[in-house]
Amino acid sequence: MELQFTLNGKKINIQISPDQILLELVRELGCYSVKRGCDTSNCGLCTVLVDSKPVLSCSTLAARIQGKTVTTMEGLQEEAGKFGAFLAGEGAEQCGFCSPGLIMNILAMEKELNHPGVEEIKEYLSGNLCRCTGYMGQLRAIEKYLAREGGR
Known part of the structure; x- marks a missing residue:
């Protein structure tokens, strides 16, 4: 089937199989920040933004993005780098395998929630698993990122 969508600002017109998942498609298109973790929608490693909302690409059929805009960390490198500096500053980057999915959710949360408290942050990010950091960092x-000057 033919699929048309925008990926990181670029119009894509591609043939896909009806059962192809979004995770496989974006990786085929060179977006390697999107990771395969659990394949059960439980870890958050595969998070992408579809029309600015976080979506788990391991459980989303690619056909569902017809006419939509998909953003991966490759399309948000400047914003991701800014938050990444805060992660590194707190010693929370560890192996980094989960960082892209976490960062995608944080960038979405920043736009969606206004001055979230700790409990709101924890709730928003409850589907992001990290096996290294223990979450406090x-x-x-x-x-600190959300409280920065110029932040929301």
Whole structure:
């Protein structure tokens, strides 16, 4: 089937199989920041933004993005780099495997929630698993990032 959508600002017109998942498609198109983790929608590693909303690409059929805009970390490198500096500053980057999915959710949360508190942040990010950090460093980095000058 033919699929037309925008990926990181670029118009894409591609033939896909009806059962292809979005995770496979964006990786085929060179977006390697999108990771395969659990394949059960439980870890957040495969998070992409579809029309600015976080979506788990491991459980989304590619056909569902017809006419939509998909953004991966490759399309948000400047914003991702800014938050990444906060992660590194708190020693929370560890292996980095989960970082792209976490960062995609944080960038979406920043636009969606206005001055979220700790509990709101935890709730928003509840589907992001990290096997290295223990989350406290990540939470400190998120709070500092959201409180930065010019932040929301």
